[in-house]
Amino acid sequence: MKAVLIALFSAVVASGQSQPLEVFWSQTPETFAGKSALVQLDSGVEIEGVWTSVTADTFTMKVEKSSNHRAIPKGLSSHPRISIRSLKTRSRRIWRRWIGAVIGYAGVGAIVVSSARSPEAGAIGLASMFAAGAVGYLAGRSLDRATVEIEIRPDSPGQPGSSTTLGTGEDTNAEKSDLRPSGS
Numbered sequence: 001m002k003a004v005l006i007a008l009f010s011a012v013v014a015s016g017q018s019q020p021l022e023v024f025w026s027q028t029p030e031t032f033a034g035k036s037a038l039v040q041l042d043s044g045v046e047i048e049g050v051w052t053s054v055t056a057d058t059f060t061m062k063v064e065k066s067s068n069h070r071a072i073p074k075g076l077s078s079h080p081r082i083s084i085r086s087l088k089t090r091s092r093r094i095w096r097r098w099i100g101a102v103i104g105y106a107g108v109g110a111i112v113v114s115s116a117r118s119p120e121a122g123a124i125g126l127a128s129m130f131a132a133g134a135v136g137y138l139a140g141r142s143l144d145r146a147t148v149e150i151e152i153r154p155d156s157p158g159q160p161g162s163s164t165t166l167g168t169g170e171d172t173n174a175e176k177s178d179l180r181p182s183g184s
Contacts, residue, residue: 029054097140
């Protein structure tokens, strides 16, 4: 039982230690497919929803949650690219919480069945099984809700889309354009 709890705890701790995912701006819709996007804007408003499309200067989301419903209501909305302060994604899945619940419930259940000798022990064991199932569910839920920090990389000259960096509006190809031969 201790081994199961240690393994679940280790998985929770390990899931929180991740490097930012580097993504080109033009590839964000494909990269974020099936995930929830969490965006903090310069205005301080935090929005969560489905990342649908991008242009060189804007992004469009189907907003499902907003920290300021008056400023940004639910529904489809477009925002300037330079207004992004931070960007994260969260996978939309539930299988780890159910695995955690089953492991917790079955792990304690096996111990209870092997050691139940009286009705009182059975009642305590049953309560322990449900408590362990709930703890396993919550551990799995924290794994399901793991977020990944996104770092937007400027699009390379050969890729479609803008070459501005996240939140700055600066053209990263400005110096490169001066280096081109005068005949092209």
